[in-house]
Amino acid sequence: MKNITTEAWVLEAGPKGEVGVPADLKKTTYTFSDIQEFDVLAEPLYGCWEGNMGHALSRKPVDICLQRGEGQVVIGNAGVVRIAKTGSKVTSVKKGDHCLVFCNGVWDKFGYPMKIVGYDAPNTMGVLAKQMKLHEKQVILLPENSNHSLQQWAAFSLRYITAWANWKLAYGCWRVQMTEEDCPAPFVWGWGGGVSMAELALAKFSGCRVAMISSNEKRLQMIEDMGIKPIDRKKFIDLDFDDKRYKQDPEYKKKYLESEKVFLDTVDENTLGLGVSIFIDYVGSPVMRATLKALARQGVITTAGWKEGMKISTVRAIECISRHIHIHTHYARYDQGRAAVQFAENTGWMPKVDEKVYTWDEVPQLASDYKNGGDMSYYPIFQINSL
Secondary structure, three states: OOEEEEEEEEEEOOOOOOOOOOOOOEEEEEEEEOOOOOEEEEEEEEEEOOHHHHHHHHOOOOOHHHHHOOOEEOOOOOEEEEEEEEOOOOOOOOOOOEEEEOOEEEEOOOOOEEEEOOOOOOOOOOOOEOOEEEEHHHEEEOOOOOOOOHHHHHHHHHHHHHHHHHHHHHHHHHHHHOOOOOOOOOEEEEEOOHHHHHHHHHHHHOOOEEEEEEOOHHHHHHHHHOOOEEEEHHHHOOOOOOHHHHHHOHHHHHHHHHHHHHHHHHHHHHOOOOOEEEEEEOOOHHHHHHHHHHEEEEEEEEEOOOOOOOOOOOOHHHHHHOOOEEEEOOOOOHHHHHHHHHHHHHHOOOOOOOOOEEOHHHHHHHHHHHHHOOOOOOOOEEEOOOO
16 A cells, blocks of 8 residues: 655654653654545644644643554644545545545444544544545535635634534524423533634524623634624633632632623623523633633533533532533534535635635644634634646
C-alpha cells in the first residue's frame, strides 16, 4: 500500500509520565496511508480553532499522542474540505465537492460518537494538514450554491452540530415534564462560548426566552446583536467556586457569596422569579453550585463539554426533590449532523465569523491568541489551502 505525504502542523508526544507539559505545533511533512474503499482524500480549505485543540496543546487532561500511542498527531476537527479523491465504494460525495468535516471518529453500534477525529480517535488526522484522509461518514456534503460562506460552515462544523444534538435532547426532556400549557416560553440561559451561543440561537427557534453570560465587551455586543439577552459576568466576577478555599479562606468565602447573591438576584429579575428552565453550561465545576441554585423546579442542566472543570458534586436529595434533569452528550450521530446542516441552510441558523482569517503560517499565532484570551471571536477561522 502506498503512502501519501503532505505538509502539516503536528503535535508531538510529550515526556512520558509528565501530564500538562504544554506543547507547540511543529510544521513538518506528515505521511499517512492511502485511502481505502470507504475513505476520501480531502484538501482542507478552512478550519475553526476549537477548545479541544487548546486542550491537546496544553496536554490536559491527557497527552493525546501518548493516549493514542502515536508520536505525532495532526489535530483540528472543525472545518470545510474539498474532495480530491474517493474510494471505490464511496457514494455520498465525489471529487470537487465541498464538504463539512463531521468529526465522529469512533462510534458505537447506534452511531453515537465515542472518540473524535483529530483528537482522541486513533489513526485519524485533523484539518491542520494540506491533505487528510476521512471516512465518507466523516464528511457531509454542503448545500449547492449555499447562502452561507465556507468560513461560516467551518465554524458550524463542530460547535453547531454539537449544539443541535444537545439541544434536541435537553428541550425534549424539559417538555416531558413541562408541557406547552405549563410553560409556553421557557427561560434558557448559557455559560460558555460558541456552542452555548449556537444552542441559545437554536432555542430561540423553539420560542424560548434566551440569555447568555459573558464578561467580554465584544462578545456581549455579539450576543445582543443575535437577539440574545446579554448578562454581564463582571457584575458577579468572583463567582468561581473552589470548595477547599471556601472552607478555609473567610475573605474568599465572603466575596464568593456576595457574587453568588448578585448572580441569583439577576436570575430572579430576568426569569419572573421562576428560575432558569434550561441552563446550558459548558464551563463546569467553578459555576456548578450557582447554576444549580439558579435552576427552576423541573429544570434541565445540559452540557456536552467542560471548559474549566470536569468534576462536579451534587446533593442527590435536593436534585430529586427539585426534579432536575442532568443532560450529558458528546457531539452527534451522522443523521443529526445532516439534519443540522439542512436546518441551518433553510433558516439562517449560522455563526457570525470575523473578517480576520489566520493564514496557514499564522496558525501558531492563532493558538497563542486563543490561549491568552483577549478580544477573539467565538469562532476563530484559519485557512489551509487556497480555493
